[in-house]
Amino acid sequence: MRDFLPADKARRERVLAVIRERYRVHGFDEIETPVMEEHGRLHAGIGGDNEKLAYNVLKRGLDEDAIRAAADDPSALTDLGLRYDLTVPLARFYATNRAQLPAVFRSIQIAPVWRAERPQKGRYRQFVQCDIDIIGDASARAESELIVATLDTLDTLDALGLAGGSVRINDRRVLDWMLESFGFAADERPGVLITIDKLDKIGPAGVVAELRERGATATAVDGFEAFLNRPMTLEYNPYGERQIRKLLPAGAPDEIVAHLVGIGAAVAAARPSTGSAPGGAESASGEGDSAVAGLERDIPLVFDPFLVRGMGYYTGTIFELAHPSVDYSLGGGGRYDGMIGRFLGQDVPAVGFSIGFERIVDLIDERADAASPAIVLVHDRDVPEAELLAVKAALIAQGSRVRLEQRTKNLKALLERSASDGYTAFATLAAGAAVDSLEVKPLG
Numbered sequence: 001m002r003d004f005l006p007a008d009k010a011r012r013e014r015v016l017a018v019i020r021e022r023y024r025v026h027g028f029d030e031i032e033t034p035v036m037e038e039h040g041r042l043h044a045g046i047g048g049d050n051e052k053l054a055y056n057v058l059k060r061g062l063d064e065d066a067i068r069a070a071a072d073d074p075s076a077l078t079d080l081g082l083r084y085d086l087t088v089p090l091a092r093f094y095a096t097n098r099a100q101l102p103a104v105f106r107s108i109q110i111a112p113v114w115r116a117e118r119p120q121k122g123r124y125r126q127f128v129q130c131d132i133d134i135i136g137d138a139s140a141r142a143e144s145e146l147i148v149a150t151l152d153t154l155d156t157l158d159a160l161g162l163a164g165g166s167v168r169i170n171d172r173r174v175l176d177w178m179l180e181s182f183g184f185a186a187d188e189r190p191g192v193l194i195t196i197d198k199l200d201k202i203g204p205a206g207v208v209a210e211l212r213e214r215g216a217t218a219t220a221v222d223g224f225e226a227f228l229n230r231p232m233t234l235e236y237n238p239y240g241e242r243q244i245r246k247l248l249p250a251g252a253p254d255e256i257v258a259h260l261v262g263i264g265a266a267v268a269a270a271r272p273s274t275g276s277a278p279g280g281a282e283s284a285s286g287e288g289d290s291a292v293a294g295l296e297r298d299i300p301l302v303f304d305p306f307l308v309r310g311m312g313y314y315t316g317t318i319f320e321l322a323h324p325s326v327d328y329s330l331g332g333g334g335r336y337d338g339m340i341g342r343f344l345g346q347d348v349p350a351v352g353f354s355i356g357f358e359r360i361v362d363l364i365d366e367r368a369d370a371a372s373p374a375i376v377l378v379h380d381r382d383v384p385e386a387e388l389l390a391v392k393a394a395l396i397a398q399g400s401r402v403r404l405e406q407r408t409k410n411l412k413a414l415l416e417r418s419a420s421d422g423y424t425a426f427a428t429l430a431a432g433a434a435v436d437s438l439e440v441k442p443l444g
Contacts, residue, residue, distance in 0.1 A: 026149040030108040033089040053115040082114040095343035104136040133352035144266035146353040166300035170307035183220035197308040204228040239301040331355040374401040376426040394435040
């Protein structure tokens with residue numbers, strides 16, 4: 001949990017403003033939920049490992065005997081907890097307010113969450129999440145809208161020095177089918193997925209070795225190992241049916257492949273044209289021109305058959321936001337059609353995408369992050385207050401941000417501190433000077 005100096009806070013707010021504005025133009029509406037939820041809801045088995053990191057709030061009024069008696073039962077000690085993500089609160093929010101919401105509800109949530117993490121670079125105990133979700137739409141249109149809005153936000157953040165992001169995409173149904181085709185039993189698949197999720201870190205040999213150590217079905221591990229080590233051609237295939245089928249075992253379900261291809265076509269149709277991808281779109285998808293016209297554009301989508309995402313509530317499409325400058329994701333999400341039903345008593349389709357704000361703001365180029373003109377007005381001690389405020393108001397009216405600073409003996413230190421606070425220029429003001437006579441000089 002961190003303090004933020006003025007320059008850091010200003011940069012964070014600038015990035016948040018971009019994210020919020022781009023989400024809104026795509027038709028999403030912002031909501032707000034309490035920072036605390038009921039203990040039972042936060043520990044309902046839908047938050048994965050995050051449930052273990054929740055900060056729980058002690059019940060009011062417990063005396064020493066009551067605490068001792070309930071020491072082995074956390075639910076008897078606590079009735080509330082700080083939210084560890086924004087998805088569980090959204091599910092509760094929708095179930096509570098459904099009658100006042102549209103049939104297809106597109107929400108924005110931008111707010112802090114809390115997890116009892118071991119602090120390290122990129123991981124904090126309090127951090128901001130930026131979520132967009134679509135509830136009530138079971139079609140691939142929902143995933144496509146989320147991806148388009150997220151990529152558009154990244155495009156807009158290019159002006160602040162963030163460029164080159166892409167979205168890795170998979171489907172939990174693909175993973176389940178693939179493990180079944182290799183021969184893994186249903187009850188061992190969750191553990192197998194945990195190991196497969198380490199593929200980027202420990203490599204194919206490490207994954208196979210760990211699966212054998214776990215005691216996974218030997219013949220299934222043999223088949224999976226053979227698949228990982230199969231010979232592959234080096235031809236380039238843009239996102240589409242050919243890319244997807246090439247990366248999966250033979251016989252992948254047509255319905256799921258068509259779902260993933262359809263998302264790509266919709267995203268491509270909404271993206272600015274950058275020219276045809278190598279090899280042509282038709283050869284990449286194996287479909288007619290009308291079905292894949294959008295795929296003629298080079299879109300930043302990549303099918304990853306081993307993308308797992310750790311949250312147990314995902315039921316279909318899953319995705320992660322990648323950036324070439326880092327080896328970790330900058331966000332992610334997926335379809336979680338079963339979650340809201342736990343609160344509402346009936347299933348409601350839902351899908352969401354969360355931008356990892358803390359990781360993204362760390363990548364912003366500080367030089368590109370400068371705001372509009374910000375002037376430090378250094379004045380002599382004898383300048384009347386009325387003159388100071390009149391000149392300051394005139395500069396503000398011209399569109400500048402202005403800070404008043406009385407001249408010090410160490411002017412260099414004053415200007416260096418102002419530059420670190422995000423100011424870009426300075427001017428000196430003597431008694432009787434007019435705003436037109438000011439000589440504004442750049443800082444740095």
